[in-house]
Amino acid sequence: MKNPDEELLEDWHTNPKYWKLGGLFYYNREDERLLIDKPNPNYGSTLNFAHRKSYIIIVVCISFFGFVVYMITSKN
Template identity: 35%
Template sequence: MIPQKPTQQDYNNWHNDPNNWHLGMFYYNKEDKRMFVPKKLKWAGFTINFGNSKAILITIAFLFFMYTLTQLK
């Protein structure tokens, strides 16, 4: 059985569920496969879905890259 793609209503429900937001700004939802999701304040851009392992790997790689750049001085 092929899993169905989430509907816009699913995305809206996940986004509005306070259990998916930690400290009001960290989004964590393993059901939501998106790497980046809109922030609670729509005008504020996007945030990382910490429930997505690819998003966490990209974030760690980015932080490591930034750390390496600061050490090159």
């Protein structure tokens, strides 16, 4: 959905059916945004796990930190 109105965005943000594991994960196929503010703004943002790019971001981050750990622990 392109350019949802403020009322729909607020409904998506406050509706508990889109928040999994107590607000830790956000999953809404209708929402095209990749980054979503958490219900409590002090906790930052989360990824929309219904968005395909979120899984690419997770794989890249895990690969990067895995590479860093490998480089630190490998012996020359």
